[in-house]
Amino acid sequence: MSTQAKLAPPQAVLFDLDGTLLDTAPDLGAALNTVLAAEQRPLVSPAEYTPLASHGSAGLLRYAYGDEFEQRSDELRSAFLDAYAAQIAVHTQLFDGVADLLEQLHQQHIAVAIVTNKPQALTQQLVPHYPQLATIKVVVSGDTLPVAKPDPAPLLHAASHLGIEAQHCWYVGDAERDIEAGRHANMFTVLAEYGYISTNDNIQSWGANAQITHPLELVRLWSN
Template sequence: MKRATAPTAVLFDLDGTLLDTAPDLGAALNTVLQAEQRPLVSAAEYTPLASHGSAGLLRYAYGDEFERRRDELRDAFLTAYARNIAANTQLFDGVTQLLLQLHAQDIAVAIVTNKPHALTTQLIPHYPELAAIKVIISGDTLTVAKPDPAPLLHAAQLLGVPKHQCWYVGDAQRDIEAGRRADMFTVLARYGYISAQDEPQNWGADAHIDHPAELTSLWLK
């Protein structure tokens, strides 16, 4: 891992990085499947796919059929998910303490997620620690989403922080790619949703953490 100096701002992915949303995403998938009397998907199967959102989960469950029914299935999934968006979702252990540490060190914080704005704004108020974050960029805030770097650069601009003074923390390949393309220091959250088929060692992250509490130690060593 690269030697790091303290950032002026830390930008975070949401699902699989700050929030463990997999239980409610998986429940939404199974609601769609159950309505069609199809076999349900286990937590062991859907959890590693949760960072890929509705498309990744539905593609796993429906295979080639997903492409033919994309809009129909996505609408059914999002309806089910919105109905119970925070039933079992929780902050990952250590996130609250990490955010308090960043605040104490006067390090700005933002969220950059590919989650649609409507769902992001519905979900975040359930978690006061996240509701206090003023800069939140969703997947449809701009005309492009991660792995395009534009959402990260937009967040940095809103924070008033130069991009090279920002870190981006996420658990998916597109997170690391977006951060690298934005010329930010990238941190892979290995505690997030990474499947056995992924090859995170090839994603090019500058550093990695196995628990949120490890983040500040990257510049406090």
């Protein structure tokens, strides 16, 4: 945890979904390998696909197909999304500590929202599998607005629906686009280091206000 001084608690915490609340990498990786297997191509290992999971279908397919992805992007993304939707919650689970974190936020009367770049159809299919997330009323997906993260508009949209000014909100995510969006939305940004971060990522350059290695460290930023 990079911030030592205790801070005033937020009025709301907004979370990314993949790599922050849910460990979706196993099912995303399985969808990628389904597409590859159908074309008799080499499969991708968990060690390879997990750091890419926050980059969605495009990031995963680009890794597996290289330059060919640009030529076949619509076809490959359609095949990937079909495979993922068919097995969307087989291995996906909450990260350790997320359930307790959400309960603590509820007890402290801190509002919660989800802001993800995942398409709305997939978000709506996935979230109900996890009762702790299904009660979250404000969910902004990647296609809710004409723009997605790193544009700050989805975060501001969520804050508006919560009825809380952006400067009183925190945004927690595991990707550079999350921190960029949060900064431009004038929110306190927290990097979830336990999420999908590559060894090549220079996370110190992203400019997060704080970093956590476990979900429950979030509450300790403002608690004794």
